[in-house]
Amino acid sequence: MTPMPFNRRESPFSLGRAIVSQKNVLAWFVLAIALLTSLLAWQYLKQREVALAERQFELLATDMSAAIRKRMVDHEQILLGTAGLIDASEQVTRQEWKQQIERLRLSEHYPGIMGVGFAAAIAPEQLTAFESQVRAEGFPAFRVHPEGERPFYTSILFLEPFSGRNLAAFGFDMYSESTRRQAMQNAVDSGKTSVTGAVTLLQETHGKVQAGILMYVPVYTTGLPVDTAEQRQAALKGFVYSPYRMGDLLRGILGNANPRISYELRDVTDSAVPQLLFATEQSKDAKAPLFSRQILLPLYGRDWQLSFSSTASFDQSIPSHALVLIAGVGIALMLFLLASLLNLRRDQAEALAARMTEKMRASNEALRQSEERQRLVLKGSNDGWWDVDIEQWRFVASARAWEMLGYPQHRGFQSLHRWQAVIAPAARHTLLKQLQQALASDTMSFACETRFLHKNGSEVCLLLRGALQRDDAGKALRASGTMLDLTEQKQVEAMKNEFVSTVSHELRTPLTSISGALGIVNSGSLGAVPEPMQKMLEIAHTNSLRLNHLINDLLDMEKLAAGKMTFDIRVQRVDVLVSDAIAANQGYAAKHQVTLQCAPSNEYWANVDGIRLHQVLSNFLSNAIKFSPPAGLVKVTLQRSAGRLRISVSDQGQGIPASFQPMIFSKFAQADSADNRQKPGTGLGLAISRDLMEKMGGEVGFHSEPGQGATFWLELPLAATDIEEVSEAPAEHATRVLVLDDDETYAQFMGLMLRRAGYQPVIIHSMREARPILFNEPPDALVTDLRLPDGHGLSLIRELRLQNATRHLPVLVVSAYCDEGQRLLDGRVEGVAWLDKPVEEFKVLPVLADLIKRANAQSTQSGT
Incomplete structure (x- = not known):
C-alpha cells in the first residue's frame, strides 16, 4: 500500500519513524555533509587565527628586540659624541660637562638612562694630586674609593645629572670591581665600546634593587699613538660611560610592560652561568604560553638573550570561532529538517513554493515602485539623466536632458556622435579629455563642469555626474548619470560678485574720507583735542580702519577669484x-x-x-x-x-x-x-x-x-x-610731491602724511590747476586719483609721458578704481605704481620712495 502523507493529526511517534525511514535518506545525507562542512570550516578558521596570532607574536618580538638594539646604538652615539668634547678640549670643566649633557635632554629623548659620566684614569703616583685638585673645586670630603693600594686607579669625576642616586657614585673606582674592570679593560684592548655583565650599581641607594649594566667608551690622550693594545693602555685618559638600571632602561625603550607579551633578558656571554637582567612579572597560576621565541643580541662584547612568551591575555584574544561551529550545526539541523519536510511532505513544499512566488511578486512590485520613486525624484530635482553603452558607442537621454538644450526628446539609443555635436567647441577638447581619463583609470564615478550648445546658439553651463560599470578586468562597459543646468547658479554667482565689488567700491570713498579726517584730528594737526573726546575719536578711527581692512579683504578675495588682481x-x-x-x-x-x-x-x-x-x-x-x-x-x-x-x-x-x-x-x-x-x-x-x-x-x-x-x-x-644699486646723491632740497585729489579731506590727509616723511606736498583738486605746475615747474613726483571733476587721471598720465620734461616723472595712482585704470591704460607705462584706496602710510611711503629712486636712475642712464 502507498503510505499516506504525514499530517498534523499523526502522533509524534509516527513523525519520528518517518524521519528515520529510508525515504528520508537524502535528508540524512544533507545533515552529514552540512556537519562535515561546518567542522572543516571551523577547523580552518581556527588554524588561520592561530597562524595570524603567531605572525603577530613574531612581529612584536622582532620589533622589541630591534628597539633594544637601536636604543643601545643610540646610547653609544651619545657617549661617542661626549667623548668628542674631551678630545676637542685640553681641559673640560665641570660646568662645560653639565651644559653638554643638559643639551642632550636625556630624560626627554632617552628615558631610562641614568646619566653620562667621565671616569679619569689615575696612576698611583698621581692619586694624591688628583684628590687635592677635586677638593679644591668645592668638594672638601672627596676621596677615591674604595681605599687601598692598587697598581691602577680610576675615579668617577663627572656624572650628570649630578643629583639624587648619582651622588653615591662620585669618586668611585670602577676598575676596582672585577665585572666593571673586565668591561673597561676590553674597551681599552679593543679600542671599542664595551658593556659590563650584570652588576649592582652604586645608585641602588633606595627602593627595589634592579640589575644594572654600564657602557664604556675609552678616551685617549690626543696626539699619542693608539694602534696597539699597549699603546692604547699607555695613552688612556679615562672612560666616558653611562650606568643603566635595566628595569628603567627597558621601560624607557619599550614603555610599560605589554600585557600581551612577556619577556626575559639574560646575559648568556658565559653560557654556564647566565645572568638575569630583567623579567616581566607573570601570574603565578599562568598557563603554559601558546607561543615563545628566543632572540640572541650580540652587543658590545656581550651576548644578550631575549626570551619572549605570549601572555594569557594574548592567547585568549585568539578567536575560537565557536559561534561558527554552533551556527554550522544549527544550519545543518535546519537543512536536515527542511530536507525532511520537502522529502516527506510534498504538499507543504508546494505551499512553500506558492508563498515564495508571492514574495517574488511582492519584491517585483517593490522594485517597480522604487524605480517609480526614483523617476519622480529625478523629475522633481529638475535634472536630466543619460545612459551610454560604451562598447556600442550609443547613448539614450531623458526628455529633460534634451529640453535643457532646446531639443525635443529622442527616444531610443542614438550614436554618441550626435551628443558630441552639441558640446561647445571651446569646451569639447577638455571634456573629452576628462572623460577619457576617467575611462582609462579605475575610478567608478566622475563629475565635471562643461558647456553645451543650445539650439538657439547660446551656451549652457552643465554639471555632468556619472557612474561607470566595469567588467572583471576593469574595462569600462557602461556609464550612467545625470546632468544639472548651472545657468541660474552662475547668474547668481555673477550677481553676488558684482554686488560685493560694487558695494565695497562705494563704501571705500566715504570711509577713506572718514579715516583720513579722524587721522588728521587725532594727530593734533588741527589743534589739541579735548581729553573727553580723545578716547571716542580714537575708537572711531580704529573701527573705521578695521572696516577699511574688511572691505580691502573682500575686494582682494573678489579680485583673486575673478583673476583681476594685477x-x-x-x-x-x-x-x-x-x-x-x-x-x-x-x-x-x-x-x-x-x-x-x-x-x-x-x-x-x-x-x-x-x-x-x-x-x-x-x-x-x-x-x-x-x-x-x-x-x-x-x-x-x-x-x-x-x-x-x-x-x-x-x-x-x-x-x-x-x-x-x-x-x-x-x-x-x-x-x-x-x-x-x-x-x-x-x-x-x-x-x-x-x-x-x-x-x-x-x-x-x-x-x-x-x-x-x-x-x-x-x-x-x-x-x-x-x-646694480644706483647710488643716490643727497638731495639739496626737499622732494616736491604734487597731490591731485578732488576729496579735500583725503588730500589733506595725504599731504600731512608726506610732510611728516620729509616731502614737500603741493595739494591740488583739479586737472586744470595741476597742468600749469606739471608742465611749467614739474615736481619730483605725482600722487593722483583717477576720477577727477574735470577729467580722468589716465589722460593726464598720457600727456605727461608725451613731454620730455615729464617723461620719467614718477606717478603713484591712489584710487578706488585702480583695476579700471590698469585695464584702460594702453600698454605698460613705466614709472607708474598703483595703490587701492583706502591706503595706509606704511604702504604709500615705500612705494613712492621706490618710484622716485627708479625715476632718478632712469634719468641718469638716459642723460636727462
Missing part, C-alpha cells in the same frame, strides 16, 4: 621689505605690549610684488601680535636653502587647535568662531596671503603645537643678485 612683479630687496613690514607693525605691537624681533640678515633679492609681499608679511605679523600674550615676543627669521628664501614669523601664543589646523587657510576660517570671540578679524587674511604667494610663485605654510605657539612661513625663489 601684480607689479620685479626684482626687489626682500630683507628691506621685511624690515619695512616690521616697522609698520611696531605701533600695533606696542599697543599689545609685544616685542618684534628680527635677527640681522644678508641681502636677499627676489622677483616679487613689494606691496603684495608687504601685505602677506603684515597679515602674519598682525596675527602673531594679536595672539601673543602681554610682554610676549614675536620672532622673524630669514633662512636660505636651495635657492629659496623662507621667512618665518613665530609667536608665543596658545598655538592652533589640532581640530582647526586643516582649515587654517580657508576663507572666513577662525579658530574661535563664537559671536563673543576675543580676537577680532574677518578670517580672510590667511586665505588672501596664500593666494597672493601662489600668484608670485611662492608658497605658505605653518606648524604649531597647541600651547606652544605657532610659526607661519612663506617661501619664494631667490633671484640673481647681480643687480
Whole structure:
C-alpha cells in the first residue's frame, strides 16, 4: 500500500519513524555533509587565527628586540659624541660637562638612562694630586674609593645629572670591581665600546634593587699613538660611560610592560652561568604560553638573550570561532529538517513554493515602485539623466536632458556622435579629455563642469555626474548619470560678485574720507583735542580702519577669484621689505605690549610684488601680535636653502587647535568662531596671503603645537643678485610731491602724511590747476586719483609721458578704481605704481620712495 502523507493529526511517534525511514535518506545525507562542512570550516578558521596570532607574536618580538638594539646604538652615539668634547678640549670643566649633557635632554629623548659620566684614569703616583685638585673645586670630603693600594686607579669625576642616586657614585673606582674592570679593560684592548655583565650599581641607594649594566667608551690622550693594545693602555685618559638600571632602561625603550607579551633578558656571554637582567612579572597560576621565541643580541662584547612568551591575555584574544561551529550545526539541523519536510511532505513544499512566488511578486512590485520613486525624484530635482553603452558607442537621454538644450526628446539609443555635436567647441577638447581619463583609470564615478550648445546658439553651463560599470578586468562597459543646468547658479554667482565689488567700491570713498579726517584730528594737526573726546575719536578711527581692512579683504578675495588682481612683479630687496613690514607693525605691537624681533640678515633679492609681499608679511605679523600674550615676543627669521628664501614669523601664543589646523587657510576660517570671540578679524587674511604667494610663485605654510605657539612661513625663489644699486646723491632740497585729489579731506590727509616723511606736498583738486605746475615747474613726483571733476587721471598720465620734461616723472595712482585704470591704460607705462584706496602710510611711503629712486636712475642712464 502507498503510505499516506504525514499530517498534523499523526502522533509524534509516527513523525519520528518517518524521519528515520529510508525515504528520508537524502535528508540524512544533507545533515552529514552540512556537519562535515561546518567542522572543516571551523577547523580552518581556527588554524588561520592561530597562524595570524603567531605572525603577530613574531612581529612584536622582532620589533622589541630591534628597539633594544637601536636604543643601545643610540646610547653609544651619545657617549661617542661626549667623548668628542674631551678630545676637542685640553681641559673640560665641570660646568662645560653639565651644559653638554643638559643639551642632550636625556630624560626627554632617552628615558631610562641614568646619566653620562667621565671616569679619569689615575696612576698611583698621581692619586694624591688628583684628590687635592677635586677638593679644591668645592668638594672638601672627596676621596677615591674604595681605599687601598692598587697598581691602577680610576675615579668617577663627572656624572650628570649630578643629583639624587648619582651622588653615591662620585669618586668611585670602577676598575676596582672585577665585572666593571673586565668591561673597561676590553674597551681599552679593543679600542671599542664595551658593556659590563650584570652588576649592582652604586645608585641602588633606595627602593627595589634592579640589575644594572654600564657602557664604556675609552678616551685617549690626543696626539699619542693608539694602534696597539699597549699603546692604547699607555695613552688612556679615562672612560666616558653611562650606568643603566635595566628595569628603567627597558621601560624607557619599550614603555610599560605589554600585557600581551612577556619577556626575559639574560646575559648568556658565559653560557654556564647566565645572568638575569630583567623579567616581566607573570601570574603565578599562568598557563603554559601558546607561543615563545628566543632572540640572541650580540652587543658590545656581550651576548644578550631575549626570551619572549605570549601572555594569557594574548592567547585568549585568539578567536575560537565557536559561534561558527554552533551556527554550522544549527544550519545543518535546519537543512536536515527542511530536507525532511520537502522529502516527506510534498504538499507543504508546494505551499512553500506558492508563498515564495508571492514574495517574488511582492519584491517585483517593490522594485517597480522604487524605480517609480526614483523617476519622480529625478523629475522633481529638475535634472536630466543619460545612459551610454560604451562598447556600442550609443547613448539614450531623458526628455529633460534634451529640453535643457532646446531639443525635443529622442527616444531610443542614438550614436554618441550626435551628443558630441552639441558640446561647445571651446569646451569639447577638455571634456573629452576628462572623460577619457576617467575611462582609462579605475575610478567608478566622475563629475565635471562643461558647456553645451543650445539650439538657439547660446551656451549652457552643465554639471555632468556619472557612474561607470566595469567588467572583471576593469574595462569600462557602461556609464550612467545625470546632468544639472548651472545657468541660474552662475547668474547668481555673477550677481553676488558684482554686488560685493560694487558695494565695497562705494563704501571705500566715504570711509577713506572718514579715516583720513579722524587721522588728521587725532594727530593734533588741527589743534589739541579735548581729553573727553580723545578716547571716542580714537575708537572711531580704529573701527573705521578695521572696516577699511574688511572691505580691502573682500575686494582682494573678489579680485583673486575673478583673476583681476594685477601684480607689479620685479626684482626687489626682500630683507628691506621685511624690515619695512616690521616697522609698520611696531605701533600695533606696542599697543599689545609685544616685542618684534628680527635677527640681522644678508641681502636677499627676489622677483616679487613689494606691496603684495608687504601685505602677506603684515597679515602674519598682525596675527602673531594679536595672539601673543602681554610682554610676549614675536620672532622673524630669514633662512636660505636651495635657492629659496623662507621667512618665518613665530609667536608665543596658545598655538592652533589640532581640530582647526586643516582649515587654517580657508576663507572666513577662525579658530574661535563664537559671536563673543576675543580676537577680532574677518578670517580672510590667511586665505588672501596664500593666494597672493601662489600668484608670485611662492608658497605658505605653518606648524604649531597647541600651547606652544605657532610659526607661519612663506617661501619664494631667490633671484640673481647681480643687480646694480644706483647710488643716490643727497638731495639739496626737499622732494616736491604734487597731490591731485578732488576729496579735500583725503588730500589733506595725504599731504600731512608726506610732510611728516620729509616731502614737500603741493595739494591740488583739479586737472586744470595741476597742468600749469606739471608742465611749467614739474615736481619730483605725482600722487593722483583717477576720477577727477574735470577729467580722468589716465589722460593726464598720457600727456605727461608725451613731454620730455615729464617723461620719467614718477606717478603713484591712489584710487578706488585702480583695476579700471590698469585695464584702460594702453600698454605698460613705466614709472607708474598703483595703490587701492583706502591706503595706509606704511604702504604709500615705500612705494613712492621706490618710484622716485627708479625715476632718478632712469634719468641718469638716459642723460636727462
